[in-house]
Amino acid sequence: MKRTLLLITVIAAAVMELIDTSIVNVALSHMSGNLGATLEDTSWVITAYAIANVIIIPITSFLANKLGRRNYYIGSIIAFTFFSFMCGQATNIWMLVAFRFLQGMGGGALLSVSQVIVFELFPKEKQSVASALFGVGVFVGPTIGPTLGGYITEFYNWPWIFYINIPIGIAAASICYVLLKEPESKGQTGSIDWAGIILLAIGIGSLQTVLERGEVDDWFEAGYIIILSVIAFFGLLLFIWWELTTPNPVVNLRVLRSRNLSLAAIMTFVSGVGLFSSVFLTPVFAQRLLNFTPTQTGLLLLPGAILAIGGLIISARLLQRGVSPIVMITAGMLMFVVFSWQMSGYNLDVSAGSVTATLIWRGVGLAMTTVPLSVLAVSALSPTDFAQGAALNNMMRQLGGSFGLAMVNTYLANRNAVHRMDLVSNITGDNPASVKRLADYTQFFLSRGAGAQEAQAKALRLMDLNIIKQTSVLSFNDAYLLVGLVFICALPLLLLATPKKKGEKVQVILADH
CATH class of the missing domain: 1.10.286 (GTP Cyclohydrolase I; Chain A, domain 1)
Incomplete structure (x- = not known):
């Protein structure tokens, strides 16, 4: 009973963090009017959270070892909850942006550390089930975020998109305080790698800002985008060099020597492109062009989300029976390609039923890739490197989401101009x-x-x-095709995966973490 309660708690914490990546998207205009800010300034509410997330996620393993995983995790839940409350209390836009950044810093552990805890709660023979359960949060969180945010904004007020985190956060922190134990073995941290932390913050922070703000400010037409692009390039180069040469790196990039982890990170990046770009495109298509309400849009997404949970469980069962992760990832990505192809053919006369049926391909397809990618990522890592590998993999999903949103936004604008001219x-x-x-x-x-x-x-x-x-319909058709093309181009990379040795079991790969 205690294990089940702790399992539900840490998954709920991860879902809460992921929902907050997209819940504010549909409330920006309300925030803008209420706080007396331009829509452009208000969009920094999204950017600040994304930057904080992508900076903190790769160093969660280091922080958990340095501070104690239990202390760091509970402290992160408290910080996330407190700054959620402060976001709702903000009286001007830049106060809200600052609190969103701090909320994102607190939320970093709620993803990577939650994943490690979930795996530890399961015996060896059920590790793939653990991956499936955590995958529910990874998939469902960003999917329901815009719909939940739209419903709250429509029937209540925008601060409540932050206040709903408070009871969940208090409950999660309390349960973890009672039930969560410190792991017996801790990694070696040595001295604090301040240079690595600073270079990571500068490089990743600059890159994330470019991806989030580039399309809004016409990319390299804006001087600060050029400057940040240069800073991101050299900052990340220096970060990689430093982390590979220093004896106690804050992010152990040496784990990327594992071909399977490197490949899984790339494919997770691609799945992030598909997950976040489709979560953006579909609600906008439904609400702006088909005139659906936020609640109706949520009903479109619901069947696919429910069936996706089934897809996660099925994929875990198939892995336990020895089905290759590569085969399942391929099948899942092809399902997403079917979704993209069908959405690219829809017009203003499409029925809600047709869109709902097509979204099932998306849901099940992405679900079928989530568990096998988690397995592939750690399949060649030692137990001590698992947390670092999971953190890097989660960071790549977030970066993939940012890249996907920047890509489809820019492509929509360009195709909009072309189709209008035609x-x-x-x-x-x-x-x-x-x-x-x-x-x-x-x-x-x-x-x-x-x-x-x-x-x-x-x-x-x-x-x-x-x-x-x-023009908008044709541009959305093209954007769906583009995302599908990204998946098709990534598929051949799966041929580079190192196959399992004969007789090797998936659950053994994930044991003792």
Whole structure:
């Protein structure tokens, strides 16, 4: 009973952290109006959290060893909960951005350390089930975030997207204080690698800022994006060099000598691209173009999310029976490609049922990759390197999400311009279809009592609105195709994986962590 309660608690903590990566996305306009800030400034609420997350995740193993894993984990839950409360109390935008950054710093341990604790709670023969249960949080968190945020904003007020963390955080910290034990063996930390921490913060922080803000500020047209790109490049180069040469690195990059971990990190990056970009594209497509409410959008995503949980359990069972992780990752990625292909063919007349059915391919496909990627990542690591490997793998998912969002946002803007130009070029006096459409619109407004000039002006505005909608649909079609293409291009890399030795069991790979 105690083990089950602790298991539910740490998974809930991880889900809470992941929900907060996307829950604010649909509340930005409300925050902007309430705090008297521009929408551009308000978007730093998302950026600050993402930067903090991606900085802290790779050093969670070091911090857990240095501070004691139990102390660090409980302290992180308390920090996350406290700064969630402070976010809701913010009275201006930059106060909110600062508290979001500190919330993200507290949330780092709720992902990587939670994963390690979940594995330790299961015996050897059920390690793949542990991976599946943790995968529920990884998948469900970002998926339900926008819908939950939309519902709270629609029926309550935006501070409540932060306040809902408070009872969960208090309960999680209390249960962990009573039930969570310090592991018997601790890694060696030695002196604190301050140089590594500073270089990581500068390099990763700059890179994350570029990815989050690049499209908003027209990429290299903005001077600060150029400067941060240069800082990110040289900062990360110096960080890699330093961590490979210092005797006590804050991030042990030597674990990437494992071919399977390096490959899993790349594929996890790709799955992050798919997970976060599809979570962004689908609600926007449903709400802005199909005119669905946040609640209706949530119902679109729900069946896929439920079936994804089944996919996680099935994938764990298949791994226990000796099915190759490579085969399952391939199958899952191909399912996601099917999702992308089908979404790329939809227009404004698509039914809710069709979108829901297509989202099932997405849910099950990503679920089928989650557990095998976790297995592949640690399959050649020693028990002492597991926490570091898990942290690096989780960081790659977050970076993949940021890259995916930057990629689809930029691509949407570019394709929007191209499609608009194509559509407008066909609206001429020589095109019978456009002439008839304009005449029908004009006649409609005339029948409503408008004068000739007013009716024509309104007809032209209506034509332009239709062009904008059609342009958006075509751009979203292209964006879904692009994400699917990323998955297709990544598939051949799976051929580089080191196969299991004959008779080797998946559960043994994950034992004693």
